[in-house]
Amino acid sequence: MRTHLWPPNKSFDRGTVNAGAFTTQVNFAVTCTKNMRRNSTEILELYIKGKDQDEYLILEEIYTEDAEVEFEIASNSISFPESILGNKDIARVLSKEFNQNYQEVKTYYLSRPANKLSNIYEQNWLVVMRDIKSGKTRVGTGHYNWEFLNDSKNLKIQRHKIYIHEMLNIEDEQMSELTRIQDELNYPWVDKKKVCSVLNANIAFENITKYLK
Numbered sequence: 001m002r003t004h005l006w007p008p009n010k011s012f013d014r015g016t017v018n019a020g021a022f023t024t025q026v027n028f029a030v031t032c033t034k035n036m037r038r039n040s041t042e043i044l045e046l047y048i049k050g051k052d053q054d055e056y057l058i059l060e061e062i063y064t065e066d067a068e069v070e071f072e073i074a075s076n077s078i079s080f081p082e083s084i085l086g087n088k089d090i091a092r093v094l095s096k097e098f099n100q101n102y103q104e105v106k107t108y109y110l111s112r113p114a115n116k117l118s119n120i121y122e123q124n125w126l127v128v129m130r131d132i133k134s135g136k137t138r139v140g141t142g143h144y145n146w147e148f149l150n151d152s153k154n155l156k157i158q159r160h161k162i163y164i165h166e167m168l169n170i171e172d173e174q175m176s177e178l179t180r181i182q183d184e185l186n187y188p189w190v191d192k193k194k195v196c197s198v199l200n201a202n203i204a205f206e207n208i209t210k211y212l213k
Contacts, residue, residue, distance in 0.1 A: 038155050039116035040148060047157075048107050048188045050091070054099035059091035062157055064149050069094070069160045075167040078140070090160075102138070104175070105129040106182050110192040110212070117155065120146040124212060126195055128181050131169070137178040139199075140167035141208045166207050177202065 038046075043062050050058030063069075069084040084090045099105070110124035123144045131138050145161035172178055184198045196212055199205035 040113045040118070040120060040146065040155065041116050043148070043155055043157065044109060044113070044146070045188065048109075051094050051098065052105040052107055054095055056091040056095035059095050060087045063087035063090050063160075064156045064158050067157055067159065069162065071162050071164070073164045074142075075140070075164055077169060078138075078164060078167040080162075080164075101132055102129045103132055104178060104182075106185075106187055108185055108188050108190045108195070110190060110195060112189060117148075117150055119148060120144070124192060126185075126190075126208075126212075128178055128185075130172075130175060130178060134169070135173060137170040137172035137175065138167060139170060139181070139205060139208065141165055141211060165211050168204065168208065170202075170204055 046058050046062050049055055050062070065087050066085070067087050067090060069090050071080045071082060073080065080093070084093050106128050108126045108128075110126060113120050113123075123146070125142060125144055127138070127140045129138050130136070142163040142165040144163070145159075146157060147159040149156050149158040170177055180201075181198055185195065192212055196209045199209050
């Protein structure tokens, strides 16, 4: 089994994070982030780390105490509650419980925020992960809506909608397809055209590439 780093081959705890053309200085610890003024790009990166790497305390920190996550699911192969209320329950469902069912998780953003302090709508995402129970590779896509509370202290997520358009199950006993896709995509920011190019190599992903085009 491969070990995840954030981003690949880099330490997330302290130093410089590089993801493709994206470079930002980070000095990460949940106890420290409370005192740092964050923008939406940084919030979205923390969300990925919290969800993908089972760091549920990060999710507790970046959502407001009365935040709401709403799901709209067009696929029959995955389920979540219609909504989750409160930062602690959001962290439990999206990080703690999620990582009991899936491993080798990488979630990708297919566009960057145009304004680092504004709400974000219909931001496409892709997830590539392994289902622990079945051993299958799961590849899914949809979009996020993000609404932030921007007060004098910090930016936090107030409302978050997760739309799941497709969630495919792929027979991939040796994880060769999972590895191929993850190795070819920058994490977590990646160009949509690059995603389609990588997925086009396997006809099983046709529904995903059609949605993203």
